[in-house]
Amino acid sequence: MFKILDTYELGPRMHYVLMDAPLIARKAQAGQFVIVRVSEKGERIPLTIADYDRAQGTVTLVFQEAGKTTCALGAMKKGDSLHDLLGPQGNPTETEKFGHAVVIGGGIGVAPVYPLARALKEKGNKVTSIIGYRSKEHIFWEDKMRAVSDQLIIATNDGSYGRKGFVTDMLKGLMDSNEKVDIVFAIGPAVMMKAVCDMTKPAGIKTIVSLNSLMVCGMGMCGACRVSVGEKTKFTCMDGPDFDGHQVDFALLMKRLETYKSEECSCQGGVHGGR
């Protein structure tokens, strides 16, 4: 069993969970994920590692209630235990000194962007972070992000905090300002990552995305997480989750994410297996 050391709400239906997981913390790196199963009859879902503390032996998970498992996880309390926790899975994000790196996080995707921005900063990059939320009440980790960014741009869809607009509007502003951008990392809903790639591709800016495909095993066996990248079938858990965004077939990804839409669960609007 894997104990929850702390948990609280970050925003509407958004949760922070601190897990006691020394073995995972020892190895975790930015870009990797864990597979979570809340109960004996539970499904396996992937959640991106939002932070880790090797000395304390903890990993941080941040997620939005989107399906049965994330709802159940959201209802858990400090001291409760997860039935199963596997990780760290997937390949770490490759970070080096690129120059000017722009990291973009949308909604809950801000969480995995944090350790990435930190890693990029540690490698000596100039880090511009663009983080977007629906509205002011959804904002989390502003301070943490500021601490690892040379420049932080916050956007809300409704303009209730920071600048009004989508992360792509902010990216456009940055690109229009003629500031040289060497690489873009985007983590968030598939539709957001697609929009970012549509913008950076004509400009020839390398863009890495972290794909959130459905998974079952998460360890290179079942093939549930397959995606099409450069017209080749790839497996998110083994080949990813990071891919060259300009090669990803986002339309296919979005369709596949809807596979179990008709098997709706008791949780409002939820689908199974989502990240």
Next chain:
Amino acid sequence: MAVDKKAVPMREQPVHERIRNFNEVPLGYSEEEALREASRCMQCSKKPCVDGCPVHIDIPAFIKALREKDFQKGIDILHANDSLPCITGRVCPQEEQCQAVCVMKKMGDPISIGRLERFLADRDMQNRVQGKAPRPPAVAKKNKKVAVVGSGPAGVTCAAELAKKGYAVTVFEGYHKLGGVLVYGIPEFRLPKAIVETEIRLLEELGVTFVTNALIGRAMTIEELMKDGYAAVFVGAGAGLPNFMGIPGENLNGVYSANEFLTRVNLMKAYLFPDYDTPVKRGKNVAVVGGGNVAMDSARTALRLGADRVFLIYRRSEKEMPARAEEIERAREEGIDFRLLTNPVRYIGGSDGFVKQVECVKMELGAPDASGRRSPVPVPGSEFTIDIDEAIVAIGNTPNPIIPRTTPGLKIKKRGEIEADDDGRTSIPGVFAGGDIVTGAATVITAMGAGRKSAQAIDNYLTAQK
């Protein structure tokens, strides 16, 4: 006395009942039936069956003991070469192994060796569960730790043998549940999961430690295990990523790999959704592509999930099918629609992203290929479509890539298998490997044989180290 040419049939669930449930199909021999079948054995001096068995069980000896109602002696003979006879009695392809060479075949049916094995093993398991079986003799503990990677047939067998030799064995399993392919791959109706659970529990009583949610290669590498004090490591990591044909439409919704489909149903118990959380599509018209046991398992599972029609699409003829004759027979009885000498060309989807049709082409058999099977070639202009709402691709898999990718110095073959000799020795001293990770997809008994051989080799290696 004339020997009965016909084997004693095994009772099984009637077809109309079993296609609506996941319970085991063959029901096992009663004592009377087992004795009657055992009495057919000629106890011939040539014993071809022993060589036909991949782990060389002394088959005539266990049958003789059974005949004399010395059931304990019978099970001891089985256990001398086979740690999990409850499982092999069910899933071994006996008709291609021990039973294929039985001298009785010249006169009639071969001896039903697998059924007799199952009878003894089931009886023994019941006794062990009830505490009636004699305790295994206590062995002197050796002060050496061995790590086993993977809890499938290879790993579990290796762990059992090493524990019997007194080693402190820890088995690391990536999944949340133990048993590997025995729990995620082989369906309940062919191998009840309670049997696997019991075998594992008995191994725990033998002193083996099991750790789940521990994927070696990610959380810990083999190098780290050895630094951690494990004197040797056995890698039985098994199957990896599923193969696809690379035809258009394979990533449409409703197209599964057999691995995913069976994992959802068997390991995650999607057939009990929504009581269990994991869903699976329950197609009404399902195409299964492939001709092996996994294809048969997938087809029969789809039927039990409520399909009206299940098409089994295979590019060669029935003769070339790698599946067990018994499984092909059962699938046919259950109404699986065999579309032989047929190959998918593409899947056609609707605007909702789900598969709607599979386009196929007729095949004919040409010259034999490298495997000796006649290779199928498409018949030009013979394309046709079948309306489906689900497809399951069961055309094999590659070895699991995690250990090969994360173990520097470990020699890997071209297709991703770990290079190992007959005793499982890899290119790294102290690291042994066996099962599908070495051979590519094979049978449970082959993997168990490899696990057993490696256990002996590990014992030799560690003894020589002193």
